[in-house]
Structure formats: C-alpha cells, structure tokens
Amino acid sequence: MSLSSGRPFWKIVWMYILLGAIAFVMLFPLLWLISTSFKSTTENIFQFPPQLLPNQPTVQNFVKVWQTNPFGKYLFNSTVVAVLTVSLNLLFCSLAAYPLARLDFRGRDLTFAAIVSTIMIPFQIIMIPLYILMVQLGLRNTYLGIIFPGLASAFGIFLLRQAFQGVPKELEEAARMDGCSELGLWWHIMLPAIRPALVTLAIFVFIGSWSDFLWPLIVLDRPEYYTLPLGVATLAGTFSLDWRLIAAGSVISIAPVLLFFVFMQRYIVPTETGSGVKG
Numbered sequence: 001m002s003l004s005s006g007r008p009f010w011k012i013v014w015m016y017i018l019l020g021a022i023a024f025v026m027l028f029p030l031l032w033l034i035s036t037s038f039k040s041t042t043e044n045i046f047q048f049p050p051q052l053l054p055n056q057p058t059v060q061n062f063v064k065v066w067q068t069n070p071f072g073k074y075l076f077n078s079t080v081v082a083v084l085t086v087s088l089n090l091l092f093c094s095l096a097a098y099p100l101a102r103l104d105f106r107g108r109d110l111t112f113a114a115i116v117s118t119i120m121i122p123f124q125i126i127m128i129p130l131y132i133l134m135v136q137l138g139l140r141n142t143y144l145g146i147i148f149p150g151l152a153s154a155f156g157i158f159l160l161r162q163a164f165q166g167v168p169k170e171l172e173e174a175a176r177m178d179g180c181s182e183l184g185l186w187w188h189i190m191l192p193a194i195r196p197a198l199v200t201l202a203i204f205v206f207i208g209s210w211s212d213f214l215w216p217l218i219v220l221d222r223p224e225y226y227t228l229p230l231g232v233a234t235l236a237g238t239f240s241l242d243w244r245l246i247a248a249g250s251v252i253s254i255a256p257v258l259l260f261f262v263f264m265q266r267y268i269v270p271t272e273t274g275s276g277v278k279g
Contacts, residue, residue, distance in 0.1 A: 030254075036247035037061055045243055061248035065235065071252060073224060074231035078210055079256070080143055081227060085150040085209040086202050093156035093201065098186050100157070101164035102172065112161065119154045123214075131218055141222045150209055156201050163197035164190055199267040203260070210257050228253040 139145035213229040232249040
C-alpha cells in the first residue's frame with residue numbers, strides 16, 4: 001500500500017511516530033512544569049516515573065502566587081519592557097538596514113562588516129561598561145535602563161538588510177518616479193514588502209526581552225520595577241522552597257510568550273513582494 005507521493009504507507013506511519021516521539025521528548029519539561037503547577041501539597045512531585053496528570057488538580061498554587069507576590073506589577077513591567085524593546089528595535093534596525101541594503105555610499109560594506117562582527121562579542125564583556133553608563137545617565141531602576149541594550153541588534157540589522165535586498169528594484173524606481181522621498185520609500189514601500197522578516201525579528205526580540213534575567217538583575221534593585229523572571233526568582237526564598245509555587249509562577253511567565261508566538265506566526269508566510277505596499 002502506498003500513497004500518491006510514492007512513499008510506502010508504513011514508512012509514512014513510522015515517520016510520524018518518530019516525529020511524535022521527538023516532539024514529546026522536547027515538550028516533556030513543559031508538560032511536567034504545567035502538571036506540577038496544578039498539583040496539591042499531598043502529591044509527590046518528584047516521584048518516578050513522573051505523573052503528568054495530577055490526582056487532585058488545584059489552582060490554589062496560582063492563587064497563592066498572585067496574592068502573596070505582586071505578579072500583576074511584574075506582568076505589567078515585562079509587557080512595557082517587551083513592547084518598547086520590540087518597537088524600538090524594529091525602528092532602529094530597519095532604519096540602519098535600509099541604507100546598508102539599498103543606498104550606495106563609501107564604506108557601506110565595511111560598516112556592515114563591522115556591525116555584523118559585533119555578534120561575536122559576548123554580552124558579559126560589555127555589561128559592566130553598560131552598567132556604568134546607566135549609572136552616569138541616571139537610568140538605573142527605569143524602563144529605559146532595562147531596554148537600552150535591546151534598542152538595536154547586529155542580528156536584526158543583518159536580517160532586515162537581507163530582506164531589503166530581496167525587494168525588486170522596479171518597486172523602488174516606480175516610487176522614485178512618483179516623487180516619493182527616501183523616508184517615504186522606506187515607510188510605504190520597503191517595510192510592507194518585508195513584513196515576514198519584521199515579524200520574525202519581532203518574535204525573536206520579544207522572546208529575548210521577556211525572558212531576560214541577567215540585565216534586569218544588574219540594573220534593578222527596586223522590586224517595583226522587577227520583570228517576571230526576577231519575580232519568579234523571588235519565589236525561591238532563603239529558607240523555603242516550594243516547587244509548586246515556582247512552577248505556577250513560571251507558567252504565568254511563559255504563557256504570554258506562547259500566546260504571542262501563536263498570534264504572530266500567521267504572519268510568517270511567504271508573500272508576493274509588494275502585495276502589502278501602500279499606495
């Protein structure tokens with residue numbers, strides 16, 4: 001028995017079984033985390049083999065975490081930081097990538113090479129100078145101080161430059177003939193044409209900003225500015241450690257990321273270049 005593709009039916013079945021097994025292995029930590037967050041205090045969360053379905057599911061872990069810790073404030077802080085970081089990153093990276101891709105000026109390739117080479121510099125090397133700069137600018141314990149390192153990225157400039165280079169020159173020439181300015185060309189022609197690349201970069205930046213722990217830990221010492229990763233870390237007290245509460249806090253922290261990805265993935269599709277161009 002075979003399908004129209006020419007592959008034997010049993011090979012396709014085994015392929016799906018293998019892919020399903022790999023997916024289960026990859027998702028098991030997430031499933032175990034969600035299961036632990038719903039388990040009551042009477043259940044052993046470290047039993048072997050692990051039990052994914054709680055015997056007595058309860059939402060008291062979430063209620064306790066929300067009532068005893070300002071997770072609403074943490075969620076608000078993370079949302080503000082992530083939205084501002086994504087918006088400013090897309091703005092600055094696209095403004096930097098456009099001339100590197102479409103304009104001809106002396107030193108263009110050298111400038112692009114210098115920008116890309118910064119990808120090899122670990123953040124741990126520059127975090128101390130960044131912290132000193134934040135102190136001198138008075139940006140400690142501020143939203144701008146948290147998002148400052150993410151205002152632009154070499155990866156974002158590289159990604160958008162490659163996308164800009166794929167836009168047909170006919171669109172650019174037609175816009176110039178209609179009297180479109182350079183800034184108008186960037187806004188009305190180029191950005192709509194590379195929407196999938198913009199969405200891809202937005203997802204990467206959002207996930208990186210939302211899950212960042214090290215830099216907020218360095219630049220913040222006032223709990224009212226804590227983001228969700230720092231808020232989850234506060235659940236691990238010095239003399240007490242309840243993994244059920246930590247699991248509940250972690251689920252609250254990762255749920256917006258999953259929802260954001262599900263919402264945005266519909267836009268990561270191959271589109272006909274220029275289909276989204278405004279008149």
